Amino acid sequence: MKKIYVPMIRYGDKEFDEGFIGWGFQSTEEQNRDAQAVLNLVPKKNQTILDIACGLGSYHKVWLDAGHSVVGTDLSETFIMMAKNTNAAAEYRVENFYDLEEESKYNLVTMIDTPVEDEDVPRNAYRALKPGGSFVFQISNPEYNHMRGRLMENRRTWTENEDRTFLLTRNEYNEDIDRWEYEEWNLNVETGDIVIEHHFSSNLTFTRMVDILLAVGFCSVSFLDADGRPYTTSKEEPKNYFCVALKGIS
Ligand SMILES: C[S@@+](CC[C@H](N)C(=O)[O-])C[C@H]1O[C@@H](n2cnc3c(N)ncnc32)[C@H](O)[C@@H]1O
Structure with a gap:
Protein backbone atom coordinates (compact mmCIF):
# COMPACT_ATOMS: atom_id res chain seq x y z
CA MET A 1 0.00 0.00 0.00
CA TYR A 11 -2.45 26.99 -9.15
CA GLY A 12 0.14 27.21 -11.89
CA ASP A 13 -0.05 23.47 -12.63
CA LYS A 14 -1.47 23.37 -16.18
CA GLU A 15 -3.67 20.32 -15.65
CA PHE A 16 -5.06 21.66 -12.36
CA ASP A 17 -5.70 25.13 -13.83
CA GLU A 18 -7.51 23.71 -16.86
CA GLY A 19 -9.79 21.72 -14.54
CA PHE A 20 -10.25 24.70 -12.17
CA ILE A 21 -11.78 26.73 -15.01
CA GLY A 22 -14.77 24.36 -14.88
CA TRP A 23 -15.51 24.76 -11.16
CA GLY A 24 -13.34 27.30 -9.36
CA PHE A 25 -14.38 30.76 -10.51
CA GLN A 26 -17.44 32.70 -9.44
CA SER A 27 -20.30 33.03 -11.91
CA THR A 28 -20.08 35.82 -14.50
CA GLU A 29 -22.95 37.52 -12.68
CA GLU A 30 -21.05 37.52 -9.36
CA GLN A 31 -17.85 38.67 -11.04
CA ASN A 32 -19.59 41.57 -12.77
CA ARG A 33 -21.29 42.54 -9.49
CA ASP A 34 -17.92 42.57 -7.71
CA ALA A 35 -16.25 44.49 -10.55
CA GLN A 36 -18.98 47.16 -10.36
CA ALA A 37 -18.78 47.23 -6.55
CA VAL A 38 -15.06 48.06 -6.74
CA LEU A 39 -15.85 51.05 -8.99
CA ASN A 40 -18.61 52.21 -6.63
CA LEU A 41 -16.35 51.92 -3.58
CA VAL A 42 -13.57 53.93 -5.23
CA PRO A 43 -15.49 56.30 -7.53
CA LYS A 44 -12.61 57.97 -9.36
CA LYS A 45 -12.17 58.43 -13.09
CA ASN A 46 -9.38 57.20 -15.40
CA GLN A 47 -7.64 55.02 -12.85
CA THR A 48 -4.68 52.78 -13.51
CA ILE A 49 -5.78 49.50 -11.93
CA LEU A 50 -3.53 46.58 -11.02
CA ASP A 51 -5.56 43.41 -10.39
CA ILE A 52 -3.42 40.76 -8.70
CA ALA A 53 -4.45 37.08 -8.82
CA CYS A 54 -6.76 38.14 -11.63
CA GLY A 55 -7.55 34.63 -12.91
CA LEU A 56 -9.35 34.83 -16.24
CA GLY A 57 -9.87 38.59 -15.78
CA SER A 58 -13.48 38.09 -16.88
CA TYR A 59 -14.62 41.19 -15.00
CA HIS A 60 -11.94 43.49 -16.47
CA LYS A 61 -14.31 44.42 -19.29
CA VAL A 62 -16.42 46.34 -16.75
CA TRP A 63 -13.38 48.43 -15.75
CA LEU A 64 -12.15 48.94 -19.32
CA ASP A 65 -15.63 50.00 -20.46
CA ALA A 66 -15.70 52.55 -17.61
CA GLY A 67 -12.53 54.18 -19.02
CA HIS A 68 -9.89 52.74 -16.67
CA SER A 69 -6.66 51.09 -17.72
CA VAL A 70 -6.09 47.58 -16.40
CA VAL A 71 -3.03 45.46 -15.67
CA GLY A 72 -3.77 41.88 -14.57
CA THR A 73 -1.28 39.45 -13.01
CA ASP A 74 -1.65 35.83 -11.97
CA LEU A 75 0.47 32.80 -11.14
CA SER A 76 -1.21 30.74 -13.84
CA GLU A 77 0.01 30.88 -17.44
CA THR A 78 -3.23 29.17 -18.53
CA PHE A 79 -5.46 31.84 -16.93
CA ILE A 80 -3.31 34.71 -18.21
CA MET A 81 -3.42 33.39 -21.78
CA MET A 82 -7.21 33.22 -21.61
CA ALA A 83 -7.43 36.70 -20.04
CA LYS A 84 -5.32 38.11 -22.89
CA ASN A 85 -7.70 36.58 -25.42
CA THR A 86 -10.74 38.06 -23.65
CA ASN A 87 -9.50 41.61 -23.05
CA ALA A 88 -7.14 42.85 -25.76
CA ALA A 89 -7.17 46.36 -24.22
CA ALA A 90 -5.73 45.21 -20.88
CA GLU A 91 -2.12 44.29 -20.13
CA TYR A 92 -1.36 40.91 -18.54
CA ARG A 93 1.62 39.13 -17.11
CA VAL A 94 2.31 35.88 -15.27
CA GLU A 95 3.53 36.87 -11.81
CA ASN A 96 3.47 35.53 -8.26
CA PHE A 97 1.96 38.25 -6.05
CA TYR A 98 4.78 37.74 -3.56
CA ASP A 99 7.21 38.90 -6.29
CA LEU A 100 5.42 42.20 -7.05
CA GLU A 101 8.10 44.88 -6.85
CA GLU A 102 6.61 47.86 -8.68
CA GLU A 103 6.59 51.23 -6.92
CA SER A 104 4.08 54.13 -7.02
CA LYS A 105 2.53 53.04 -10.32
CA TYR A 106 -1.19 52.46 -9.74
CA ASN A 107 -4.21 54.36 -8.39
CA LEU A 108 -5.93 51.16 -7.42
CA VAL A 109 -4.70 47.66 -6.58
CA THR A 110 -7.37 44.95 -6.35
CA MET A 111 -7.53 41.31 -5.34
CA ILE A 112 -10.91 39.63 -5.85
CA ASP A 113 -12.07 36.23 -4.55
CA THR A 114 -8.56 35.47 -3.25
CA PRO A 115 -7.78 35.71 0.47
CA VAL A 116 -5.08 37.95 1.92
CA GLU A 117 -3.31 35.52 4.24
CA ASP A 118 -0.29 37.47 5.48
CA GLU A 119 1.31 40.90 5.43
CA ASP A 120 3.45 40.40 2.31
CA VAL A 121 0.65 41.03 -0.19
CA PRO A 122 -0.55 44.25 1.55
CA ARG A 123 3.08 45.43 1.74
CA ASN A 124 3.61 44.84 -1.99
CA ALA A 125 0.27 46.45 -2.85
CA TYR A 126 1.14 49.49 -0.73
CA ARG A 127 4.47 49.91 -2.53
CA ALA A 128 2.82 49.57 -5.96
CA LEU A 129 0.25 52.28 -5.19
CA LYS A 130 0.66 55.98 -5.89
CA PRO A 131 0.02 58.28 -2.88
CA GLY A 132 -3.74 58.62 -2.46
CA GLY A 133 -4.33 55.20 -4.04
CA SER A 134 -6.41 52.36 -2.62
CA PHE A 135 -5.99 48.64 -2.11
CA VAL A 136 -9.35 46.87 -2.41
CA PHE A 137 -9.75 43.18 -1.65
CA GLN A 138 -12.32 40.78 -0.27
CA ILE A 139 -12.39 39.32 3.23
CA SER A 140 -14.69 36.54 4.47
CA ASN A 141 -17.51 37.56 6.75
CA PRO A 142 -16.75 35.50 9.90
CA GLU A 143 -20.47 35.24 10.71
CA ASN A 203 -9.16 33.53 7.60
CA LEU A 204 -7.59 36.49 9.32
CA THR A 205 -9.84 38.38 11.73
CA PHE A 206 -10.87 41.93 10.87
CA THR A 207 -8.83 43.32 13.77
CA ARG A 208 -5.72 41.40 12.69
CA MET A 209 -6.24 42.67 9.13
CA VAL A 210 -6.43 46.29 10.36
CA ASP A 211 -3.19 45.77 12.32
CA ILE A 212 -1.43 44.43 9.23
CA LEU A 213 -2.66 47.17 6.91
CA LEU A 214 -1.70 49.96 9.30
CA ALA A 215 1.69 48.32 9.98
CA VAL A 216 2.60 48.30 6.27
CA GLY A 217 1.68 51.98 5.96
CA PHE A 218 -2.00 52.37 4.98
CA CYS A 219 -3.62 55.32 6.73
CA SER A 220 -7.27 54.23 6.81
CA VAL A 221 -9.12 50.94 6.54
CA SER A 222 -12.84 50.20 6.09
CA PHE A 223 -14.91 47.07 5.64
CA LEU A 224 -17.89 47.61 3.34
CA ASP A 225 -20.43 45.49 1.52
CA ALA A 226 -20.93 45.72 -2.24
CA ASP A 227 -23.37 48.62 -1.71
CA GLY A 228 -20.94 50.56 0.46
CA ARG A 229 -22.64 49.73 3.80
CA PRO A 230 -20.19 49.24 6.68
CA TYR A 231 -19.59 45.86 8.35
CA THR A 232 -21.81 45.14 11.31
CA THR A 233 -21.31 42.22 13.67
CA SER A 234 -23.63 39.21 13.80
CA LYS A 235 -24.97 39.58 10.25
CA GLU A 236 -24.65 36.32 8.36
CA GLU A 237 -24.70 37.94 4.91
CA PRO A 238 -22.89 38.92 2.76
CA LYS A 239 -20.39 36.09 2.32
CA ASN A 240 -17.54 38.56 1.75
CA TYR A 241 -16.90 42.16 2.62
CA PHE A 242 -14.66 44.48 0.67
CA CYS A 243 -11.74 45.89 2.56
CA VAL A 244 -10.69 49.33 1.31
CA ALA A 245 -7.27 50.49 2.51
CA LEU A 246 -6.06 53.98 1.63
CA LYS A 247 -2.46 55.04 1.05
CA GLY A 248 -1.95 58.54 2.44
CA ILE A 249 -0.85 61.50 0.33
CA SER A 250 2.49 62.02 2.04
C1 LIG B 1 -10.38 31.86 -6.84
S1 LIG B 1 -9.30 32.45 -8.08
C2 LIG B 1 -9.87 34.13 -8.27
C3 LIG B 1 -9.43 34.75 -9.59
C4 LIG B 1 -10.01 36.12 -9.92
N1 LIG B 1 -9.53 37.15 -9.03
C5 LIG B 1 -11.52 36.08 -9.94
O1 LIG B 1 -12.15 36.67 -9.04
O2 LIG B 1 -12.08 35.47 -10.85
C6 LIG B 1 -7.76 32.66 -7.22
C7 LIG B 1 -6.64 33.12 -8.13
O3 LIG B 1 -5.48 33.40 -7.36
C8 LIG B 1 -4.35 33.06 -8.15
N2 LIG B 1 -3.20 32.92 -7.25
C9 LIG B 1 -3.09 32.10 -6.19
N3 LIG B 1 -1.91 32.25 -5.58
C10 LIG B 1 -1.24 33.21 -6.30
C11 LIG B 1 0.04 33.81 -6.16
N4 LIG B 1 0.87 33.45 -5.19
N5 LIG B 1 0.38 34.76 -7.05
C12 LIG B 1 -0.47 35.12 -8.05
N6 LIG B 1 -1.69 34.58 -8.23
C13 LIG B 1 -2.07 33.63 -7.36
C14 LIG B 1 -4.77 31.78 -8.82
O4 LIG B 1 -3.97 31.42 -9.91
C15 LIG B 1 -6.22 32.10 -9.17
O5 LIG B 1 -6.32 32.68 -10.44
Whole structure:
Protein backbone atom coordinates (compact mmCIF):
# COMPACT_ATOMS: atom_id res chain seq x y z
CA MET A 1 0.00 0.00 0.00
CA LYS A 2 1.40 3.36 -1.07
CA LYS A 3 0.26 6.79 0.19
CA ILE A 4 0.62 9.61 -2.33
CA TYR A 5 0.17 13.13 -0.93
CA VAL A 6 -1.03 15.78 -3.41
CA PRO A 7 -1.95 19.39 -2.54
CA MET A 8 -5.59 19.93 -3.46
CA ILE A 9 -5.09 23.46 -4.83
CA ARG A 10 -2.22 23.64 -7.33
CA TYR A 11 -2.45 26.99 -9.15
CA GLY A 12 0.14 27.21 -11.89
CA ASP A 13 -0.05 23.47 -12.63
CA LYS A 14 -1.47 23.37 -16.18
CA GLU A 15 -3.67 20.32 -15.65
CA PHE A 16 -5.06 21.66 -12.36
CA ASP A 17 -5.70 25.13 -13.83
CA GLU A 18 -7.51 23.71 -16.86
CA GLY A 19 -9.79 21.72 -14.54
CA PHE A 20 -10.25 24.70 -12.17
CA ILE A 21 -11.78 26.73 -15.01
CA GLY A 22 -14.77 24.36 -14.88
CA TRP A 23 -15.51 24.76 -11.16
CA GLY A 24 -13.34 27.30 -9.36
CA PHE A 25 -14.38 30.76 -10.51
CA GLN A 26 -17.44 32.70 -9.44
CA SER A 27 -20.30 33.03 -11.91
CA THR A 28 -20.08 35.82 -14.50
CA GLU A 29 -22.95 37.52 -12.68
CA GLU A 30 -21.05 37.52 -9.36
CA GLN A 31 -17.85 38.67 -11.04
CA ASN A 32 -19.59 41.57 -12.77
CA ARG A 33 -21.29 42.54 -9.49
CA ASP A 34 -17.92 42.57 -7.71
CA ALA A 35 -16.25 44.49 -10.55
CA GLN A 36 -18.98 47.16 -10.36
CA ALA A 37 -18.78 47.23 -6.55
CA VAL A 38 -15.06 48.06 -6.74
CA LEU A 39 -15.85 51.05 -8.99
CA ASN A 40 -18.61 52.21 -6.63
CA LEU A 41 -16.35 51.92 -3.58
CA VAL A 42 -13.57 53.93 -5.23
CA PRO A 43 -15.49 56.30 -7.53
CA LYS A 44 -12.61 57.97 -9.36
CA LYS A 45 -12.17 58.43 -13.09
CA ASN A 46 -9.38 57.20 -15.40
CA GLN A 47 -7.64 55.02 -12.85
CA THR A 48 -4.68 52.78 -13.51
CA ILE A 49 -5.78 49.50 -11.93
CA LEU A 50 -3.53 46.58 -11.02
CA ASP A 51 -5.56 43.41 -10.39
CA ILE A 52 -3.42 40.76 -8.70
CA ALA A 53 -4.45 37.08 -8.82
CA CYS A 54 -6.76 38.14 -11.63
CA GLY A 55 -7.55 34.63 -12.91
CA LEU A 56 -9.35 34.83 -16.24
CA GLY A 57 -9.87 38.59 -15.78
CA SER A 58 -13.48 38.09 -16.88
CA TYR A 59 -14.62 41.19 -15.00
CA HIS A 60 -11.94 43.49 -16.47
CA LYS A 61 -14.31 44.42 -19.29
CA VAL A 62 -16.42 46.34 -16.75
CA TRP A 63 -13.38 48.43 -15.75
CA LEU A 64 -12.15 48.94 -19.32
CA ASP A 65 -15.63 50.00 -20.46
CA ALA A 66 -15.70 52.55 -17.61
CA GLY A 67 -12.53 54.18 -19.02
CA HIS A 68 -9.89 52.74 -16.67
CA SER A 69 -6.66 51.09 -17.72
CA VAL A 70 -6.09 47.58 -16.40
CA VAL A 71 -3.03 45.46 -15.67
CA GLY A 72 -3.77 41.88 -14.57
CA THR A 73 -1.28 39.45 -13.01
CA ASP A 74 -1.65 35.83 -11.97
CA LEU A 75 0.47 32.80 -11.14
CA SER A 76 -1.21 30.74 -13.84
CA GLU A 77 0.01 30.88 -17.44
CA THR A 78 -3.23 29.17 -18.53
CA PHE A 79 -5.46 31.84 -16.93
CA ILE A 80 -3.31 34.71 -18.21
CA MET A 81 -3.42 33.39 -21.78
CA MET A 82 -7.21 33.22 -21.61
CA ALA A 83 -7.43 36.70 -20.04
CA LYS A 84 -5.32 38.11 -22.89
CA ASN A 85 -7.70 36.58 -25.42
CA THR A 86 -10.74 38.06 -23.65
CA ASN A 87 -9.50 41.61 -23.05
CA ALA A 88 -7.14 42.85 -25.76
CA ALA A 89 -7.17 46.36 -24.22
CA ALA A 90 -5.73 45.21 -20.88
CA GLU A 91 -2.12 44.29 -20.13
CA TYR A 92 -1.36 40.91 -18.54
CA ARG A 93 1.62 39.13 -17.11
CA VAL A 94 2.31 35.88 -15.27
CA GLU A 95 3.53 36.87 -11.81
CA ASN A 96 3.47 35.53 -8.26
CA PHE A 97 1.96 38.25 -6.05
CA TYR A 98 4.78 37.74 -3.56
CA ASP A 99 7.21 38.90 -6.29
CA LEU A 100 5.42 42.20 -7.05
CA GLU A 101 8.10 44.88 -6.85
CA GLU A 102 6.61 47.86 -8.68
CA GLU A 103 6.59 51.23 -6.92
CA SER A 104 4.08 54.13 -7.02
CA LYS A 105 2.53 53.04 -10.32
CA TYR A 106 -1.19 52.46 -9.74
CA ASN A 107 -4.21 54.36 -8.39
CA LEU A 108 -5.93 51.16 -7.42
CA VAL A 109 -4.70 47.66 -6.58
CA THR A 110 -7.37 44.95 -6.35
CA MET A 111 -7.53 41.31 -5.34
CA ILE A 112 -10.91 39.63 -5.85
CA ASP A 113 -12.07 36.23 -4.55
CA THR A 114 -8.56 35.47 -3.25
CA PRO A 115 -7.78 35.71 0.47
CA VAL A 116 -5.08 37.95 1.92
CA GLU A 117 -3.31 35.52 4.24
CA ASP A 118 -0.29 37.47 5.48
CA GLU A 119 1.31 40.90 5.43
CA ASP A 120 3.45 40.40 2.31
CA VAL A 121 0.65 41.03 -0.19
CA PRO A 122 -0.55 44.25 1.55
CA ARG A 123 3.08 45.43 1.74
CA ASN A 124 3.61 44.84 -1.99
CA ALA A 125 0.27 46.45 -2.85
CA TYR A 126 1.14 49.49 -0.73
CA ARG A 127 4.47 49.91 -2.53
CA ALA A 128 2.82 49.57 -5.96
CA LEU A 129 0.25 52.28 -5.19
CA LYS A 130 0.66 55.98 -5.89
CA PRO A 131 0.02 58.28 -2.88
CA GLY A 132 -3.74 58.62 -2.46
CA GLY A 133 -4.33 55.20 -4.04
CA SER A 134 -6.41 52.36 -2.62
CA PHE A 135 -5.99 48.64 -2.11
CA VAL A 136 -9.35 46.87 -2.41
CA PHE A 137 -9.75 43.18 -1.65
CA GLN A 138 -12.32 40.78 -0.27
CA ILE A 139 -12.39 39.32 3.23
CA SER A 140 -14.69 36.54 4.47
CA ASN A 141 -17.51 37.56 6.75
CA PRO A 142 -16.75 35.50 9.90
CA GLU A 143 -20.47 35.24 10.71
CA TYR A 144 -21.14 33.62 7.34
CA ASN A 145 -18.43 31.03 8.03
CA HIS A 146 -19.49 30.36 11.60
CA MET A 147 -23.02 29.41 10.56
CA ARG A 148 -21.96 27.10 7.74
CA GLY A 149 -18.81 25.83 9.42
CA ARG A 150 -20.72 24.41 12.35
CA LEU A 151 -22.86 22.39 9.94
CA MET A 152 -19.76 20.96 8.25
CA GLU A 153 -17.83 20.17 11.42
CA ASN A 154 -16.68 16.55 11.66
CA ARG A 155 -18.48 15.65 8.45
CA ARG A 156 -17.17 12.46 6.84
CA THR A 157 -18.42 10.62 3.76
CA TRP A 158 -17.42 7.32 2.23
CA THR A 159 -18.27 6.67 -1.46
CA GLU A 160 -17.59 3.93 -3.97
CA ASN A 161 -16.79 5.36 -7.41
CA GLU A 162 -17.62 3.74 -10.74
CA ASP A 163 -13.96 2.88 -11.33
CA ARG A 164 -13.90 0.85 -8.07
CA THR A 165 -11.89 3.45 -6.18
CA PHE A 166 -13.20 4.50 -2.80
CA LEU A 167 -13.38 8.11 -1.71
CA LEU A 168 -13.26 9.11 1.92
CA THR A 169 -13.76 12.80 2.63
CA ARG A 170 -13.32 14.71 5.85
CA ASN A 171 -14.49 18.26 6.46
CA GLU A 172 -13.63 20.19 9.61
CA TYR A 173 -14.20 23.73 10.77
CA ASN A 174 -12.58 25.36 13.79
CA GLU A 175 -14.78 28.28 14.75
CA ASP A 176 -12.30 29.79 17.23
CA ILE A 177 -9.69 30.43 14.57
CA ASP A 178 -12.04 30.46 11.52
CA ARG A 179 -10.09 27.62 9.88
CA TRP A 180 -11.54 25.23 7.29
CA GLU A 181 -9.91 21.94 6.54
CA TYR A 182 -10.86 19.50 3.82
CA GLU A 183 -9.27 16.16 3.00
CA GLU A 184 -9.91 13.43 0.41
CA TRP A 185 -8.51 9.90 0.56
CA ASN A 186 -8.91 8.15 -2.76
CA LEU A 187 -8.29 4.42 -2.30
CA ASN A 188 -7.60 2.18 -5.27
CA VAL A 189 -8.26 -1.35 -4.05
CA GLU A 190 -6.59 -2.95 -7.08
CA THR A 191 -3.24 -1.12 -6.94
CA GLY A 192 -3.35 -0.42 -3.22
CA ASP A 193 -2.50 3.26 -3.84
CA ILE A 194 -4.06 5.91 -1.62
CA VAL A 195 -4.01 9.42 -3.07
CA ILE A 196 -4.45 11.97 -0.28
CA GLU A 197 -5.45 15.53 -1.15
CA HIS A 198 -5.63 18.10 1.61
CA HIS A 199 -6.55 21.76 1.75
CA PHE A 200 -7.09 24.28 4.50
CA SER A 201 -7.89 27.96 4.62
CA SER A 202 -7.46 30.16 7.63
CA ASN A 203 -9.16 33.53 7.60
CA LEU A 204 -7.59 36.49 9.32
CA THR A 205 -9.84 38.38 11.73
CA PHE A 206 -10.87 41.93 10.87
CA THR A 207 -8.83 43.32 13.77
CA ARG A 208 -5.72 41.40 12.69
CA MET A 209 -6.24 42.67 9.13
CA VAL A 210 -6.43 46.29 10.36
CA ASP A 211 -3.19 45.77 12.32
CA ILE A 212 -1.43 44.43 9.23
CA LEU A 213 -2.66 47.17 6.91
CA LEU A 214 -1.70 49.96 9.30
CA ALA A 215 1.69 48.32 9.98
CA VAL A 216 2.60 48.30 6.27
CA GLY A 217 1.68 51.98 5.96
CA PHE A 218 -2.00 52.37 4.98
CA CYS A 219 -3.62 55.32 6.73
CA SER A 220 -7.27 54.23 6.81
CA VAL A 221 -9.12 50.94 6.54
CA SER A 222 -12.84 50.20 6.09
CA PHE A 223 -14.91 47.07 5.64
CA LEU A 224 -17.89 47.61 3.34
CA ASP A 225 -20.43 45.49 1.52
CA ALA A 226 -20.93 45.72 -2.24
CA ASP A 227 -23.37 48.62 -1.71
CA GLY A 228 -20.94 50.56 0.46
CA ARG A 229 -22.64 49.73 3.80
CA PRO A 230 -20.19 49.24 6.68
CA TYR A 231 -19.59 45.86 8.35
CA THR A 232 -21.81 45.14 11.31
CA THR A 233 -21.31 42.22 13.67
CA SER A 234 -23.63 39.21 13.80
CA LYS A 235 -24.97 39.58 10.25
CA GLU A 236 -24.65 36.32 8.36
CA GLU A 237 -24.70 37.94 4.91
CA PRO A 238 -22.89 38.92 2.76
CA LYS A 239 -20.39 36.09 2.32
CA ASN A 240 -17.54 38.56 1.75
CA TYR A 241 -16.90 42.16 2.62
CA PHE A 242 -14.66 44.48 0.67
CA CYS A 243 -11.74 45.89 2.56
CA VAL A 244 -10.69 49.33 1.31
CA ALA A 245 -7.27 50.49 2.51
CA LEU A 246 -6.06 53.98 1.63
CA LYS A 247 -2.46 55.04 1.05
CA GLY A 248 -1.95 58.54 2.44
CA ILE A 249 -0.85 61.50 0.33
CA SER A 250 2.49 62.02 2.04
C1 LIG B 1 -10.38 31.86 -6.84
S1 LIG B 1 -9.30 32.45 -8.08
C2 LIG B 1 -9.87 34.13 -8.27
C3 LIG B 1 -9.43 34.75 -9.59
C4 LIG B 1 -10.01 36.12 -9.92
N1 LIG B 1 -9.53 37.15 -9.03
C5 LIG B 1 -11.52 36.08 -9.94
O1 LIG B 1 -12.15 36.67 -9.04
O2 LIG B 1 -12.08 35.47 -10.85
C6 LIG B 1 -7.76 32.66 -7.22
C7 LIG B 1 -6.64 33.12 -8.13
O3 LIG B 1 -5.48 33.40 -7.36
C8 LIG B 1 -4.35 33.06 -8.15
N2 LIG B 1 -3.20 32.92 -7.25
C9 LIG B 1 -3.09 32.10 -6.19
N3 LIG B 1 -1.91 32.25 -5.58
C10 LIG B 1 -1.24 33.21 -6.30
C11 LIG B 1 0.04 33.81 -6.16
N4 LIG B 1 0.87 33.45 -5.19
N5 LIG B 1 0.38 34.76 -7.05
C12 LIG B 1 -0.47 35.12 -8.05
N6 LIG B 1 -1.69 34.58 -8.23
C13 LIG B 1 -2.07 33.63 -7.36
C14 LIG B 1 -4.77 31.78 -8.82
O4 LIG B 1 -3.97 31.42 -9.91
C15 LIG B 1 -6.22 32.10 -9.17
O5 LIG B 1 -6.32 32.68 -10.44
